[in-house]
Structure formats: C-alpha cells, structure tokens
Amino acid sequence: MSSVKVNRVMFALAVAGLIVAGLLWYWHVLNANIPCTNAGCDQVAQHPTSRLFGIPVAAYGTLFYLSFAFLCALRPSVPAEHQRLFAHLLLLWGTVGFLVSLYLTYLELFVIHAICQWCMASAIIATALFVLSLLAWRQPHLITTPSEA
Amino acid sequence: MKSETRFLLILLGLVLILGAGLAALNYYTRPPQLPEAKPTEIKLSDLVIPGRPEKGNPNAKVVVVEFSDMQCPSCRRGNETVEQLLLRYEGKIRLIFRHYPLDIHPKAMLFARAAEAAYRQGKFWEMQDLIFNEQDASDKRLEEFARSLGLNMEQFHKDMKSREVQEAILNDIATARRYGVNSTPTYFLFVGEKGQMIQGHLSLAAEIEKVMQGN
Incomplete structure (x- = not known):
C-alpha cells in the first residue's frame, strides 16, 4: 500500500473512531440507554472507571480520534524535511491509543466483567491505527504519484 | 496547503x-x-414480594427485609446478628432475603445465582451459610456445596443459568436501587405497614431492641 493510501485509510479509521467515541460520549452525558445487544454497554458506562478526573473516558477518546484525523489531514502538506517528525508523532499517538485501549479492554473483561460492543469497536479501530502508524513510520514520506493526487 | x-x-x-x-x-x-423518583414512602408491598427466601414467623408484625451481597464480609456478620435476633425474638420477626450483589465483588453475582438455584430446591439458607463460611469459594466449591446439601445437580446447574434466576436477582437489584440502597447489608424494618431503611447490622439490632422494648 502506498504511503498516501495508508494515510487515507488512517484518516478514515480515525473518523470512524471519532464517530464511535463521540456517540459514546453523548450517550454517557445524557445517561441514555446505549444500544447494545447485551446489557454490557450500560454496565460499562455506569462503572466508576468510565470517568477519569470526572470526565467521561469517551471524551478523551473523541479528542484522541479528532487529533489523529487532524494529523492525517495535515500530513500531505507538511514540508518534506518535517515528514519524519510527523510520522513519529503519528506513531506516538497510535501507540498511546493502542495501550489505552488495551487497558480499557482489560478493565472491561476483568474488572467490570462486561463487554461493551461499542468500546470493542473503538479498541479494534485503535489497534488498526497503531498498526498503520507503524507502516507510516517506516515510510514517512508521502510520495504522491499523479494518479493518486 | x-x-x-x-x-x-x-x-x-x-x-x-x-x-x-x-x-x-x-x-x-x-x-x-422524568427522573426516576425515589419513592417518598417505604412501601411494604414493594419490598415484601412473594417468591423470596424467608424465615421466621410469616405472620409476625415486625418484618425485616435484608438486602445482602454474599461476598461482602459485613453481610456475613450481619447474618450472624440477624440469626441471633431471630433466636432471641422467636416468633416475633419475619425475615425476607433479597439480593444486592455489588459490582465491587467479582463473585457476588455467582454466589447469588448459586443461592437462588439452591432456593429452588428449598436449601437457600443452608447454601447461604456455606457461602458465608467460605467467601472466596470457586465454582467447583459451589458445586461441592450443592452436592453436600443433596441437591439435584442437573437441576442446580440448569437453575443457575436460567433466566428466571437471573430475573429474580435483577428484580431485587432494581428495587434496591430505586430505594437508593448503596451499601450492604441494608435492611428495611417494618412494624406493621410503617417502614424504615437501616444501614448496617448493628443499627438494625439497636432498632429492633427499641421496637421490642416498646412492645
């Protein structure tokens, strides 16, 4: 996959994550019943660990995906000499997202004992972003061929 | 750009x-x-419902409804206190058990299911005692408990996983939440129709002493 395509896929995934995290944040704030095929989502949303410093975890997630998408959007315009730095930033962000998702999934499985499908979706997206950010890190320069421009 | x-x-x-x-x-x-209103008065008919484990005198004027979590250490001590009260005021108290397994206790729900399944074979209190004696019991130990009580094991397994058992427990939890129960054990003490919520077994003992002295 060319680096331009990797960047676009990362952008699309970050937007998907943004939607999932945004919805979870919205539902959490409204204390709404979260559409879920089991009772897991509500159990997770009502658990004390679903907030950090009084702010819903989903809010941090929303900011994370938003910033990730923003980075991906800016990347094609970054001057060549700064593209490596940008790739480092993406990898750093991708790793943070992955590790946090790993921890949250651990909380779900072993502390709350419930599975929230929306959170799982977010964890899968974060994992995919991490893998792609690794690819982007190995290929930091966006080479735009005329057909892809 | x-x-x-x-x-x-x-x-x-x-x-x-x-x-x-x-x-x-x-x-x-x-x-x-509409915010789910916390009931302004404690209603006997909300808390004393058919099909919950109970003991003591079914016609007693003093009714204690206990919300308990079988993995909670103070519930174990609460159980001892309630047993003593039942013995001391024999025939004067009716005790009704309702589940309130807390999220902080990973085995509480499992224990509630096991006790509820035992209840369906008439051995609720016996199972509760066994669990209280070993509050870190594994699945395997629960099976041994059931076997030692002479339960029909096939039925026990079926009941533990059944929707009815799950619903009975969830219904208890819903009632507890509606009344704002936030710790275990929490008791509702009724004298006739008049009820009050009491947190902790020592307060319950003190309150019952008061009621009994008054009688």
Missing part, C-alpha cells in the same frame, strides 16, 4: 458539523425525561 489536506480537512469539518447538528437535534427533540 496541498489539495489532499484541504479535502481531508473539509471532510473532517463536515463530519464534525453533521455530528454536532445531529446531536443537537436529538438533544432538543428528545422526549422529556
């Missing part, structure tokens, strides 16, 4: 505007939500 960046930023902006717009629309058009 390159065209790709412009395109992606516009896309991101559209998603944000659309999302915020839909959220606002949804927020302002949602049906008014």
